[in-house]
Amino acid sequence: MTKIKKMLIGVVVIVALLTIVLSFHNPYTDRVNPFISQETSYAQVDKGTQRYYNVKAYNPKTKKNLLLKKVGGYDPSGQYISIQHKSQYVKSIKYISKKQFETKE
Known part of the structure; x- marks a missing residue:
């Protein structure tokens, strides 16, 4: 096998694995x-906890719902959150008021 064929096969394998x-x-x-x-996206979560599972989030710009499997929080008294995310990866959350939440829906 030539050197070019080996490199081409290597590139194809890497692209396939990444895909x-x-x-x-x-x-x-x-x-x-x-x-x-x-x-x-925006969501309403349960009070009294800082770990939220199966969070139903809504993005008003795209008008689509998303189910986030796990979101970590820091305020057990908060109930409404704004979530910055890339699909299932949650970058940050921010607790917002009920009024802010309702205007985003």
């Missing part, structure tokens, strides 16, 4: 996936 890895949606792959853009 497979980036097709799975989890916080780790979504964080580095250049094809997913960062967006801001």
Whole structure:
């Protein structure tokens, strides 16, 4: 096999592996996936906890809903959040008032 054929096969294998890895949606792959853009969504969460699971978030710009599997918080008394995320990767959250939440819906 020539050197060019070996390099071409190597490139094809790398592209195939990257395609497979980036097709799975989890916080780790979504964080580095250049094809997913960062967006801001809004959600209502349960009071009394700082770990939220299966959060139903809404993005008013795209008018679409998203189910975030896990979101970590820091205010157990907060109930409404603004989430900056890339699909399942949550970059940051911000607690907002009920009035701010209702104007975003």
